[in-house]
């Protein structure tokens with residue numbers, strides 16, 4: 616199934632659905648004539664239709680009837696209700712791609728009651744600027760070609776990785792929640808710059824570009840972060856003194872515990 620020109624329905628064009636829609640339309644992966652979306656409120660539907668130049672409504676069943684690909688972007692707690700609404704309007708020739716955190720592919724398969732291909736995706740907010748990270752997995756009736764379609768969609772807004780479904784909550788706790796952790800680290804580094812006398816804007820720039828640079832080196836070289844850290848750490852230099860403070864403040868164990876907690880919460884999200 617070639618996604619180009621395919622009929623796509625985006626159910627729940629909020630923050631994440633809106634990011635995806637805008638990027639896919641802008642990059643030409645979707646055409647305005649064959650893309651529809653839904654939201655909950657009529658006034659939002661009206662303003663979104665004007666903004667994106669596509670049909671936007673509030674009737675999920677009507678939106679999916681003609682669609683070949685159905686992107687589910689409502690909140691996890693709303694998924695079951697939306698599936699009940701579209702149950703009679705979908706068939707196993709369609710593809711469902713869901714970004715709902717914590718909702719397993721089998722829930723779609725069971726609620727819809729047909730052998731429909733389902734791909735689950737877990738993107739993050741940097742997708743907004745095309746530098747996101749999306750984990751993907753497939754349900755029992757999805758094939759490699761369905762994963763390829765999902766990869767091509769999320770590939771326009773960042774990197775993608777395919778994992779077993781048992782790892783999707785881990786992806787949620789690490790890369791979907793992760794930007795929040797990095798923003799806190801960035802904010803703290805910038806505060807540190809202010810503490811030692813730098814203007815705030817310069818401190819923030821130094822912290823952000825340093826974070827981006829370090830991440831780019833890890834991605835481009837594939838080197839282990841510990842090796843790269845060692846290369847910065849001159850014997851009896853200043854970095855080792857900074858590292859000693861980080862170790863005493865338990866930065867590593869705190870980050871590990873933060874991800875573990877987020878993963879635990881991800882397992883519960885679909886239930887409220």
Ligand SMILES: NC(=O)c1ccc[n+]([C@@H]2O[C@H](COP(=O)([O-])OP(=O)(O)OC[C@H]3O[C@@H](n4cnc5c(N)ncnc54)[C@H](OP(=O)(O)O)[C@@H]3O)[C@@H](O)[C@H]2O)c1
Nearest residue numbers: 627628629630631654655656659688689690691715716738
């Ligand atoms: N934000 C993230 O960083 C992120 C990352 C990864 C995955 N996700 C997943 O993305 C999904 C959406 O999150 P979000 O942050 O984008 O939430 P959001 O901004 O609140 O968007 C939810 C959208 O769903 C619409 N909606 C609610 N009930 C609906 C219904 N019955 N039928 C059709 N549309 C309905 C809402 O309409 P109105 O606009 O009219 O209220 C809203 O546009 C969640 O499942 C979340 O797990 C989010």
